[in-house]
Amino acid sequence: MVAIGSERTLFLGPRIPNHVKSLGKNLNNIKKPVFRQMVKLAMLDFEGKPVNSDMYVAIKKAVQDTCNVDIIYGALYTLLKCALSFPETSLKQDIFKEDLHELGINGEYIEDLTNVVYGQRRSSIFANFNNIAPHLPKLSNFSWRIDVAISTSTLNRVLEPAIVMEVQLSDGRRETFEVHPSQFHRLRFAVATLLKEIENLEMKSILKN
Numbered sequence: 001m002v003a004i005g006s007e008r009t010l011f012l013g014p015r016i017p018n019h020v021k022s023l024g025k026n027l028n029n030i031k032k033p034v035f036r037q038m039v040k041l042a043m044l045d046f047e048g049k050p051v052n053s054d055m056y057v058a059i060k061k062a063v064q065d066t067c068n069v070d071i072i073y074g075a076l077y078t079l080l081k082c083a084l085s086f087p088e089t090s091l092k093q094d095i096f097k098e099d100l101h102e103l104g105i106n107g108e109y110i111e112d113l114t115n116v117v118y119g120q121r122r123s124s125i126f127a128n129f130n131n132i133a134p135h136l137p138k139l140s141n142f143s144w145r146i147d148v149a150i151s152t153s154t155l156n157r158v159l160e161p162a163i164v165m166e167v168q169l170s171d172g173r174r175e176t177f178e179v180h181p182s183q184f185h186r187l188r189f190a191v192a193t194l195l196k197e198i199e200n201l202e203m204k205s206i207l208k209n
């Protein structure tokens with residue numbers, strides 16, 4: 001029942017893992033305290049706090065079907081991590097609840113998950129995600145100029161322009177490169193296409209503020 005009859009994609013993305021799809025059905029096979037212990041364990045990990053394996057063992061001892069616990073915890077972990085990876089203004093509560101309903105999750109569990117995702121611990125979790133995520137150098141400065149080659153070793157008169165660009169990165173590196181006008185126009189077209197794709201993506205309801 002995932003995204004059936006819906007024109008938009010759930011916050012989990014277009015391809016939802018099978019164990020997440022079956023989460024709603026599997027949650028009916030465990031008690032509420034066990035569910036909350038699973039959520040608590042996942043949240044500790046998201047905050048970067050040490051997680052004792054004995055805590056997970058204790059959860060498995062509280063149920064008969066230990067394999068089902070692994071499936072449910074994996075699904076909850078995936079779902080919560082995905083939801084908490086969004087900035088708070090990008091994933092609205094009503095959209096989040098609607099998506100959980102699409103996954104067949106019971107209303108009382110939806111309320112618990114919503115309180116967790118939009119609770120006071122969200123900011124610290126989001127900050128921890130940013131700290132542990134891989135980071136690439138950012139562009140700190142960009143300059144350019146146009147050079148015109150008047151002649152070469154083989155031709156006396158060329159008058160061919162070239163665009164020389166220099167970028168300075170946040171890690172202190174400087175990179176200089178030269179492009180022909182035709183290459184620059186291809187670059188300009190590629191950037192314009194990318195900006196258009198970003199604009200289309202931002203128009204999706206899940207990303208609207």
